[in-house]
Amino acid sequence: MRGRKPKPTALRVIEGNPGKRPLKDNEPKPKPLLGGCPKHLTGDARQAWQHYAALGYWLTEVDSCLLEVLCVNIGIWKEARAIIKQEGIIDDSKPTLRAHPALKVAADAEKIMLRICQDLGFTPATRSRLNLPAPDDDDDWDF
DSSP states (O other): OOSOOOOOHHHHHHTTOTTOOOOOSSSOOOOBOOSOOOTTOOHHHHHHHHHHHHHOTTOBGGGHHHHHHHHHHHHHHHHHHHHHHHHOSEEOSSSSOEEOHHHHHHHHHHHHHHHHHHHHTOSHHHHHTOOOOOTTOOOOOOO
């Protein structure tokens, strides 16, 4: 499909429907993100889940997989950065000098993290377009 990805109706409502186009009536309305951190997340990934789940009060249960991928990649990124800090940027285990393989791992995780942060509204640019209700508001995303 060409062109921009369509925005979810909930996101258009949050942004104040800038295009003033009619809102969809039949779009799915998932439940808010409830429940705790997945049990298989540990260490940095678990801490990231707790941090972002608390910050992203607008997230829904269908966003949990994206949030989980974000948190796993945060854990991978932090581990790769620790290896680079310990072993250095240059891999000198072979006669030819080259960048440490952990640099590629960190860069790949950063790309995934940035994309998911944009999709979930965690970057300054995407946050500036949101007009969210207060976190304690009992609004169930009714349109």
